[in-house]
Amino acid sequence: MTPVEIAGVGIHPFGRFDGTSVTQMGVVAVRAALREAGDPTIEAAFCGTAYSGVAAGHKVMGAIACTGMPIVDIEAGCASGAAALQLAAGAIRAGQYESVLVFGIEKMPKGIIRSSFFEPWREQAGLAATPSYFALRAQRLMRERGITKEDLAELVVKNRAHGVHNPNAMFRTAVRSDEVLASRVVCEPLHLWMLCSPNEGAAAVVLRAAPRLGTGSVELAAACLRSHLPGSVLGEATPLAGIDDAAITAPSALAASQAYEQAGLGPDDVDVVECQDTDAARELLAWEELGLCRPGDQAAALRSGEHHLGGRQPVNPSGGLLSKGEPLGASALGQVVELVHQLRGEAGARQVGLARVGLAHTVGRGANASVTIVRRH
Template sequence: MSRNVYVTGVGMIPFAKPGASAPYDQMGAQAARQALEDADLCYGDIEQAYAGYVYGDSTSGQKALYQVGMTGIPIVNVNNNCSTGSTALYLARQAIASGAAECVLVLGFEQMSPGALASVFTDRPSPFDPFDAVTDELVGKPEIPLALRYFGGAGLSHMEKYGTPLEAFAKIRAKASRHAANNPLALFRKVVTPQEVLESPAIWPGVMTRLMACPPTCGAAAAVLVSEEFAKKRGLKADVYIAAQSMTTDRPGTFDSRDMMRVVGYDMSCEAAAKVYAQSGLGPEDLDVVELHDCFAHNELITYEALGLCPEGGADKFISEGGNTYGGKVVTNPSGGLLSKGHPLGATGLAQCFELTHQLRGSAGARQVDGARVALQHNLGLGGACVVTMYRTA
């Protein structure tokens, strides 16, 4: 990156169940206005905007942002599955770092339907065809929805390799609920115990229960990014900046390794994290707080290892010793994560940015991580793309 990029404003609305939210355009406009207000800027100051969503017609970003202003600026619509929000953030950061813009708005929103994720266009080849082919061979279970087969299969792979007990995933979900209890924007704020997670209805007996999966969610979040020069000129908040960022996509090993952990992006996560650590000169031992992609408790567990928070095969020990929560090695998903906060696909990456920005500002309230100065964000989308972002206090 040639120039420092600062997060000067963030916004996020409470996440809700499908059918209980406003339409996507109203949610998006509300989050964008919040981010602008937090930045002490108006829409007329924005030079470019990137709008991320998965389920929606073309130019839905314009539909949302036209309610905030119509200034003729470029608005780029972004769709990269569950990593959509962070992909939009990646593009916005590049625009400022390269000198193409000084002040950029990033918006993510999603209006989802109830039930498990499913393909929308069934009259053409699916981007998941190669993923399904490997999963059919390694896992089977065609009666289980595709996302559950992918990530349940990855968890089962870890269980078989390292003897990881089902209780480890239950402890992750219970931890998420304790964190979300302090987040007024989270969808689920009820605290559950590991035993309650284990006793919830089995989706895949011996592998996954219902509480180990994130819920379909509606919501929106936004951020305003600026250059250092723009921040100084306008007297804006410049207390949080992006120290490093990397985006990766699949390599042949995703399919050739015959390992469900790699099918769901383990290698992408490892590579993106390694690049960010190299760019920033920091390592996992320097992190105070992490927001990672816990679409299933199984993915949170394997991501601990992909990000280097613990050794390969060491996730169960890391969890049992409380290394993933307050008082431990690094606080993971203080927001409650996707498991409890919710997962509106296009908004998720910006919601992670919202959380980490407030953590580094020291304004996260009851969920504040003491002395947080270095934060890592991990956002994964199958098909595939992974974005890892390092934030630091200025």
């Protein structure tokens, strides 16, 4: 199969941009990615978005007079952008296209995310409060993995410290552990600063077929998307009931093992990680799902600093969603943009040494989970 190269990346900062449309944000990211790639002839475009409405991708491409090719909008919750990336990469590997544009756009409503996923009666019963599911998952992780509320606060401190150096992040101030714990309780054990903010932004990636990958080029070594296996009551599929899930593999772990196999790598080969930190506990759970640590080793790993900038394997050097905020459709591709900057040595004060292999992870509603691996040659 034809290897896939990342020929260009672009991003519109993540934040709140009153007066700027989701189409305009998409245009900024797409133009930047196309320019980096040398303005190739785009044969197909895949757009990840959850809240942008009908033909959102067409509006972006129409705004830059770049239409005529297939344009496909894709919704896969927090993994929407990664789902678009997976389809584009597959088409190139199969020899269908030479150059494909992948982008993600979002302008989220403010406050607790309302999702058409839940039936109206479930909302009326109070059984559709998204942060409360995060809280139950956090409580379980604390109980089963020996994690404390102070550990959750320290995870926030880590990511917010990283975000200070990211011009595309929404929050760019460092925080202290006691400040995190002093922010109001949203759903025990989660305080407000332990939760990411839904927001707005866009990101874009140009992929091209690369029979030979030159020195310095960045390869898309794996782009995997998986859904949940049934049965886990606290999984991202958010069913109303579940069974003993000790033997049920989580979708993030399914995507990770597939991605490692495709790339011919293991967790120890990864130099830098961007992962889903919807809330502080979600990142700590991702560490074990992605094989970055053994179950129960999270607190020790956090204290050792191995996943901090300057450590053995930094996680979320961008500041993560806790600093950037989460525009659903743009989120996964924003991670890829960060990793490409890291692999090229263009990440400034948040640069991870001589990063050669990067891994990006998202998981959310569906359930959908993605793991993407990029490698510099």
